[in-house]
Amino acid sequence: MRRTHLALLSAALLLSIPATGGAQQGPSGTQAKPPAQRQTQPRLSAITLSGRYLAARVAEQDHDYDSAVDQIDLALGQAQNDPELVYAAFRLRMYAGRIEQAAQLAPQILAARPGDGLANLVLAVQAIKKADYRTAEQQLGRIGGDSQLGPLREYVLAWLKAGEKDFAGARARIAKLKPAGGERAEAPALVIEAQMDEMAGDKAAAEEKYRRAMALDKNGLRTTVSVAEGLMRLGKAAEARELLKTYGEKYSDAVVMDGLIAPNAPIPPQPTPASGISEILFDIGGIMSSDPRNARADLALIFYQLAASLKPEHDFAWLMIAGLYEQFQMVPKAIEALGKIGPNSPLYWQARLRAAALDAQQEKFDQAVARLKTLVAEKPNRIDAALTLADLLRGKEKYSDAVQAYDTAIMRIRNLEERHWSVFFGRGIVLERTKQWPKAEADMKKALELSPEQPHVLNYLGYSWIDQGLHLDEGMKMLQRATELRPDDGAITDSVGWAFYRVGQYDKAVEWLERAAEQKGDDATIIEHLGDAYWHVGRKREARFQWERALNQKPDKDRLPVIKDKLENGLSAANDKPTVYEKPVEAKQGG
Structure with missing residues (x-):
């Protein structure tokens, strides 16, 4: 079932909107035009009408409501009395926030279905703007008591009574x-x-x-x-x-x-x-x-x-609108909504931080970094801008720069609390990626000191130790605890399997890695690990199949030549090495 149909179904159930399915069908010429008019309609125009309707539907599927409205309005101009087109245009205008334009279509909808929830509601909103509270109350009364407003309907009516001085x-x-x-x-x-x-x-x-x-x-x-x-x-x-x-x-x-x-x-x-x-x-x-x-x-x-x-000036609403647009992957619209939040709002700083982070999603990474650095300098006592910058740099694999940003955030923490475990964990990750394991290990331990039961930290530290041949017993205990906390997490399951692999228990490794592949089969690292384990238990054809899968799942750049070598030459001492990074031989003796 398509998302838009679900939205209409929700409206039908909760707003007493008749579920006609109109949004799923094209405009009906037989309903909109008498036979004589339909015979004289040029064929090209009909095609254009259908094309515009379909273009609107495609835009709606992508949550590009502005484009959808533009297209549906053009279609509506060719078939102004088609009830399905009218309702589709009304609904899309509402999604796009074009409330005044949606209200223009509401009387046409209510002429056919007087109890329509959204049409009555939008006209009530228009009446409220004009301080015509009696009309608004009458409009809401036509929806019925079981509408989407639910119990909150009484609060709406109470406000209308207050507006009437009652x-x-x-x-x-x-x-x-x-x-x-x-x-x-x-x-x-x-x-x-x-x-x-x-x-x-x-x-x-x-x-x-x-x-x-x-x-x-x-x-x-x-x-x-x-x-x-x-x-x-x-x-x-x-x-x-x-x-x-x-x-x-x-x-x-x-x-x-x-x-x-x-x-x-x-x-x-x-x-x-x-x-x-x-x-x-x-x-x-x-x-x-x-x-x-x-x-x-x-x-x-x-x-x-x-x-x-x-x-x-409802800043909370604009923040939520921005969040939905971000969820819909309509980043420019999200940034536009965040821009509605004014300087006096307690959400203004948060909106600026989020807008800067969203810039990076629009291939404006340098602009995002510049804006975040401005925020970092603007309030020297706050850690959030520095932390946002650090996370952004980490996501773009700019690990050395990320270390500096995390350093700034950590230096600004006045009172260490449990919630700060994630800051040390983040810095530990980028320190490990820049081959500074002793410092990374210290940060991981600090994160666990602040929050001992964090499964992701237990997983990362335990995995890193075992992958390097360090603290094997303690590392295995950490991984087992992590799986108890997150039994369905493919990454953590993979870590346990890889731990068994690194200590030479390949049958157990296969068992755990097959489970990890079921939980997270689109992860190149997990699939590569499974191939390695298969090779060691003699299932070499299956091993090559898994390596081929891993190669097609966008592995990290440094893994590409390794996987290709495995496919060409099989597993060998040259390509069967720790995935964290290789330690000197004498450092691999701990247990």
Whole structure:
């Protein structure tokens, strides 16, 4: 089943959209045109119509929604009354974030299917922008109670009541779904109530609820920012800045609060139904994007786009939109979304880091490095820019430069914590790749000291020891522990098999390496190892077959001549060497 069909199916089930399958079929001329008109239609035009529709479908499959909209709109211009084309154009405009253009098609859709969820919702959003809350409420009422909005529908309706100054009605709506008192889940509801109290002019009630929300959700970024903004509006600016500063210091690797706590930072705007409903639509998008099957990512994008349409400065929405576009491998669109996050946002630093890293995916590696180096210099006390740079350089196999970047990151760590194991692990990898094994080994040990049960570190260090003939017993114990922690990880299974290989237990090596090949059959190293083990147990034809497979699976450059030599001459002392790097003979005596 295609991804786009899954998205439509999700919409049909959850938004009460009739599942006609229109997005999977071409436009129907018999439905769109009477027979007489169809007879006079030039054949070339019909071909062009189909071609444009198919071009839109291909672009949609690639998540290139802007191109898809351009093509479907051209097709729609040739068959303006074709219901399937109209709905396809509406849906693609929503995906592309062209909400105003999508709304233009909504009445045409609702004339045929009055209960359509997305069409009613987008018209409700348009009414909210105009502060026409009664019309918005009527529009949402046509969707039905079992819509995609689900329980959050009551919060949307509560905001509309607040917009109509019916604060008693708004509170009654919220009371229907309010979580039990004292639970963390109560915090968002308290924030909404506090914002509505602000709108009603009850400052004391608003302040009390903001404080309760903060006490329940001290670690939530959105709650912290919302509470701080509320306190600023209530004249508690110094307290709000201190709250933000404390949070920023606690989570310095994730956010930068400089823009919000600056003395000249503007007072946040007053809450409105548009801003409040934007948050609800964002939450719906979050529910969809958390689907473990990833079947509703396209629909999640629609709700993030709607959230940003109601609140253009919704930085969390833009960050999630960027993340989805990155997932869709639409890197320019991801960077464009990140560019919407402004300098005052706590997410601004994160957005700049991510945009720099994405530059490298567009073959703008030098630009990415330059931007990251600027960020490294801009805030000398932060490690994240240096770490991002180090990881980027490591990914591009620029190991010597990566070592320097990791050095910078590690020098900036003020208090070592368990979470820093990955920094030492990363530097250990690039030190090993630059043939500095003693330093690499020290970093691997440090990573394990910080987090003793990290399977990837246990695997890497144990593998490296055994591959070099060092600390065989300890290395084997590490690998066995790693497999207990990650039994289905092909790379770790391969390490155990290779350990048995290096100590000459080839039958066991074959057993483990065959399992690794089943778990991760597209890994050239695993397949090469399996070929080596087959050779040693006399299965030489199968060994050559595996080496041929390895050769076709893009092995590391330094392995290419080795694999070719094995194919031509078989396994020999010259090509059967450690894959980490060969140590002097006298150094291989440990056990």
